[in-house]
Amino acid sequence: MPPWRGNANMTEAYIGRGLALLRATRYEAARADFDHALALGTDNAHIAYFDRGMAQEKAGNLTAAYHDYKQRWPLLRTSSPPATNFRASMS
Numbered sequence: 702m703p704p705w706r707g708n709a710n711m712t713e714a715y716i717g718r719g720l721a722l723l724r725a726t727r728y729e730a731a732r733a734d735f736d737h738a739l740a741l742g743t744d745n746a747h748i749a750y751f752d753r754g755m756a757q758e759k760a761g762n763l764t765a766a767y768h769d770y771k772q773r774w775p776l777l778r779t780s781s782p783p784a785t786n787f788r789a790s791m792s
Contacts, residue, residue, distance in 0.1 A: 712743035720752055728760035747776035 719734030735753035743749055754769030 712738045712741045716743065716745060716749055723752060723756050728756045731756040747773050
């Protein structure tokens with residue numbers, strides 16, 4: 702396995718820079734950084750997919766954004782959908 706694969710520091714750096722680029726409205730560059738983090742095997746794929754989905758959405762790539770959001774869902778560390786968790790906490 703290459704030394705950078707799964708390297709938390711490297712993948713987190715790509716996610717962090719991607720988020721900064723997203724905030725700077727540099728959507729394609731942000732998407733590329735999230736792609737790199739995912740390709741390197743980040744432990745935070747759920748974050749990378751969500752952030753890449755936001756970059757795709759802001760760039761007008763709604764279908765790609767939908768697919769990223771959909772890929773994120775199974776990676777979340779909850780046992781039920783957020784709406785269900787919210788309703789349960791309000792009871």
